[in-house]
Amino acid sequence: MLIDARDLHKSYMTAEGSVPVLSGVSLTLGAGETLALTGESGSGKSTLLHLIAALDQPDRGEVRLGGTSLTGQTDRQRAEMRRKSVGLVFQQFNLVPSLTVAQNLAFQARLAGRLDSAWLDRLTGQLGLSGMTDRYPEQLSGGQQQRVAIGRALAARPPVLLADEPTGNLDEATADTVLALILELVTETGAGLLLVTHSDRLAGRLSRRLHLRQGHIA
Numbered sequence: 001m002l003i004d005a006r007d008l009h010k011s012y013m014t015a016e017g018s019v020p021v022l023s024g025v026s027l028t029l030g031a032g033e034t035l036a037l038t039g040e041s042g043s044g045k046s047t048l049l050h051l052i053a054a055l056d057q058p059d060r061g062e063v064r065l066g067g068t069s070l071t072g073q074t075d076r077q078r079a080e081m082r083r084k085s086v087g088l089v090f091q092q093f094n095l096v097p098s099l100t101v102a103q104n105l106a107f108q109a110r111l112a113g114r115l116d117s118a119w120l121d122r123l124t125g126q127l128g129l130s131g132m133t134d135r136y137p138e139q140l141s142g143g144q145q146q147r148v149a150i151g152r153a154l155a156a157r158p159p160v161l162l163a164d165e166p167t168g169n170l171d172e173a174t175a176d177t178v179l180a181l182i183l184e185l186v187t188e189t190g191a192g193l194l195l196v197t198h199s200d201r202l203a204g205r206l207s208r209r210l211h212l213r214q215g216h217i218a
């Protein structure tokens with residue numbers, strides 16, 4: 001199992017006290033599976049994704065990535081797991097502005113210790129970015145920047161791709177193209193995909209779907 005999340009609980013402290021967001025959420029993701037996570041705004045989708053990506057820790061419950069538990073690991077070990085096991089795409093593209101397209105991809109691959117130039121060339125070609133590798137992020141459209149962000153997330157060929165509203169800033173046609181590219185690339189690399197989306201239309205293209213409601217999987 002690529003992701004095995006069990007009985008996750010998470011509350012946030014606010015001025016009004018502790019507010020529960022996740023109250024016993026479990027999910028699994030196997031190789032080659034594509035899973036859509038839907039739910040109303042504020043239902044805890046990003047929180048759940050952050051726990052799975054080892055960007056935050058649950059109050060209770062366990063996340064296993066590729067069979068290894070994140071519980072009890074140091075921040076450094078968690079960061080290492082994240083770099084090697086997970087590719088992340090967010091609604092904001094978060095590219096490094098001072099690096100070119102090619103450098104953004106290579107930087108990520110190097111961080112994970114897996115720089116494979118032939119793969120990066122192929123990835124760039126499949127994402128339709130071959131003519132833009134020397135451009136800086138600010139010289140690209142939103143759709144192009146998101147394609148670079150997808151390339152960066154897959155640069156080290158991680159077993160898991162986690163995408164949080166990756167098409168939230170794009171128009172419908174561009175969103176469709178970007179999702180099609182994500183699906184094509186995860187099929188090619190054999191990665192599992194967990195995609196957070198508000199869109200029923202996009203969720204319908206994935207193999208499975210989970211809906212979060214009031215802290216539970218509905």
Ligand SMILES: Nc1ncnc2c1ncn2[C@@H]1O[C@H](COP(=O)(O)OP(=O)(O)OP(=O)(O)O)[C@@H](O)[C@H]1O
Nearest residue numbers: 012013014021039040041042043044045046047048
């Ligand atoms: N760091 C934080 N401190 C306090 N409350 C938080 C924090 N992060 C998130 N929350 C609250 O937790 C709830 C779930 O937030 P989360 O971002 O996970 O929801 P979401 O389903 O991803 O929402 P959206 O679809 O709007 O992005 C919200 O009520 C939010 O206000």
